Amino acid sequence: MKRTVIAAAMALGALAMSAGWANADPVDDELEIDGVKMITRAKAPEGHPFDEVYSGWLFREADTRAMEADSIENPAMTAVDDGEAMWNKVEGTAGKSCASCHGNASESMKDVGAHFPKWDASTNKPINVELQINKCRTEQMGAEALPFDKGGQQELTTYIKYQSLGTPVSIDLSQGEMQKWWDQGKELYYTRTGQLNLSCASCHEVGMGKMIRADHLSQGQVNGFPLYRLKSGLTSVHNRFRGCIRDTRAEMPKAFSDELMALEVYVTWRGTGLSVETPAVRH
Amino acid sequence: MKSGRTILGAFAGGIALAVAFGVASAGEMAPGDIKIEDNMVAMSVSGADGNAEEGAAAFKNRGLGNCLACHVNSAMSKELFQGNIGPSLDGVAERYKPEELRAIVVNSKAVFGDETVMPGFYSLDVGKHVREDLVGKTILTSQQVEDIVAYLTTLK
Numbered sequence: 448m449k450r451t452v453i454a455a456a457m458a459l460g461a462l463a464m465s466a467g468w469a470n471a472d473p474v475d476d477e478l479e480i481d482g483v484k485m486i487t488r489a490k491a492p493e494g495h496p497f498d499e500v501y502s503g504w505l506f507r508e509a510d511t512r513a514m515e516a517d518s519i520e521n522p523a524m525t526a527v528d529d530g531e532a533m534w535n536k537v538e539g540t541a542g543k544s545c546a547s548c549h550g551n552a553s554e555s556m557k558d559v560g561a562h563f564p565k566w567d568a569s570t571n572k573p574i575n576v577e578l579q580i581n582k583c584r585t586e587q588m589g590a591e592a593l594p595f596d597k598g599g600q601q602e603l604t605t606y607i608k609y610q611s612l613g614t615p616v617s618i619d620l621s622q623g624e625m626q627k628w629w630d631q632g633k634e635l636y637y638t639r640t641g642q643l644n645l646s647c648a649s650c651h652e653v654g655m656g657k658m659i660r661a662d663h664l665s666q667g668q669v670n671g672f673p674l675y676r677l678k679s680g681l682t683s684v685h686n687r688f689r690g691c692i693r694d695t696r697a698e699m700p701k702a703f704s705d706e707l708m709a710l711e712v713y714v715t716w717r718g719t720g721l722s723v724e725t726p727a728v729r730h
Numbered sequence: 731m732k733s734g735r736t737i738l739g740a741f742a743g744g745i746a747l748a749v750a751f752g753v754a755s756a757g758e759m760a761p762g763d764i765k766i767e768d769n770m771v772a773m774s775v776s777g778a779d780g781n782a783e784e785g786a787a788a789f790k791n792r793g794l795g796n797c798l799a800c801h802v803n804s805a806m807s808k809e810l811f812q813g814n815i816g817p818s819l820d821g822v823a824e825r826y827k828p829e830e831l832r833a834i835v836v837n838s839k840a841v842f843g844d845e846t847v848m849p850g851f852y853s854l855d856v857g858k859h860v861r862e863d864l865v866g867k868t869i870l871t872s873q874q875v876e877d878i879v880a881y882l883t884t885l886k
Contacts, residue, residue, distance in 0.1 A: 639857035642849070642864045646857075649847045654815045660799045661811035697859045 472656050473505035473665075474512075480724075481518050483613040489720030496652055502721050503665035503729055506656075511677065515728035523605065523675035523726030530606025533599045539590030545580075545603075548587060552610055560608035561616050561723045564712050566623030573628050573712050576604045577683070578703060595702040601683050605673045608725035615720050616670050618712065625712065632713025635706055641695030647714075650691075662730060667691075668718040669711070671727025678730070684711060758872050761854045766840040770829035775836065775852060776872035780880030788874045788881075795851065795870065795878055805885060816848060823883045832879045835870075851875060 478485040487502035504512055514520045534545045534552055549555040560576055567574035567582075574582070577600055581592035593600040620626050636647045650659065651667030658664070672684040685702040688710055692699050700706040757777020764771055774780070788794040790809055798806065800815035822831070834841050837850035850856070851870040870878070 640859050641857045642860050642867070642869060644849050644855075644857040645847065650815075653845075653847055657815045658811075658813045659815055660813050664815075692859075693861075695857060696861050696864055697857060698861055 473501045485722040492719040506663045506665040526602045526605045530602040533603045539588035541589040556610040558614045560611040561614040611723040628709045628712045632709035641697030643695045645695045670718045670721040671724035674727040769841045771832040780876030782880040785877035785881030
């Protein structure tokens with residue numbers, strides 16, 4: 448009996464090798480950054496299609512994984528520095544910087560980024576870190592809102608989320624109408640778009656662990672954003688959402704549109720329990 | 731002789747025009763008119779025979795079939811980075827008749843069900859919010875479908 452099982456396993460292994468499935472699964476490896484152990488596998492929250500959620504780090508090649516594990520090598524660490532400079536920079540008519548109100552980010556922003564998006568009662572919508580920065584700028588600093596991906600938005604967001612490095616992602620769906628936005632995000636996640644007729648789930652749920660050309664399909668978790676992509680540099684989560692949708696040959700929703708905010712709520716929830724890895728390094 | 735050449739030139743120009751504007755040639759089926767019965771499309775959708783050599787080129791072209799994005803094909807082992815979202819196409823001609831291969835390429839969802847990830851390459855049953863310049867257009871032309879089917883039938 449035991450011998451049969453082993454033979455079957457070997458046959459399966461040979462099949463996997465011959466078909467090039469050698470790295471079809473998330474790797475068995477542990478991530479530690481500057482002495483902080485990252486949670487890259489976590490039990491999925493109730494109602495999740497997977498039993499276990501995996502960080503995208505587990506799907507990357509060894510050299511990419513090593514690049515994230517070493518903060519000297521991580522190319523996005525310069526964005527953390529740039530974000531810190533921005534945190535302390537006075538802008539706007541009120542003569543304030545972020546630090547004027549929030550002081551030392553390593554204390555005031557500790558773990559904060561792990562719990563966004565949150566409910567924003569004033570706009571009656573969810574709010575993410577980028578939009579919270581803009582809210583502070585326009586309402587407290589008398590400064591212009593930063594346009595999408597510009598003016599240091601990615602760097603400052605990176606810096607703020609970096610203060611949660613290692614903290615497990617969790618968002619509060621009981622706030623305001625967060626549950627309704629989660630529902631809308633879930634619907635979008637499973638909606639096929641474009642000429643190629645693909646949904647988020649087509650690749651990141653059905654295809655998870657498989658190869659699309661040279662790309663190993665992950666669960667599409669967002670716990671590492673903003674992150675450094677080897678092919679496009681520092682990348683925000685809405686930029687990545689738009690890129691994925693573009694690749695289905697569809698028109699892209701605008702950054703921070705209701706659709707993409709709902710998707711951010713839902714996809715963030717799908718990564719509940721994974722450490723914030725910002726700034727992660729990915730393919 | 732001179733007038734003959736002019737006529738020939740005008741004829742060639744007409745073909746170029748027809749191709750450029752996607753005018754249906756005689757015997758071409760519009761995507762909406764194709765009947766998939768018993769998982770088969772019986773007749774050529776372009777009205778012409780497929781060319782396996784052209785089909786191999788369209789098969790691996792990342793802007794056309796891009797079939798290797800999701801399928802292994804050992805006959806093209808020089809092509810790096812073959813995906814495995816779908817099954818290997820090694821020996822696919824032994825598993826399916828040409829009419830079945832045509833149906834799968836035209837609209838795999840009519841064969842495998844709505845859940846399949848594979849796009850319909852000659853179908854207007856597509857996703858939402860299709861990019862504006864692609865509205866009403868198929869991924870492949872009817873002749874590219876026939877060429878790819880002709881190529882697939884060589885995979886034994």
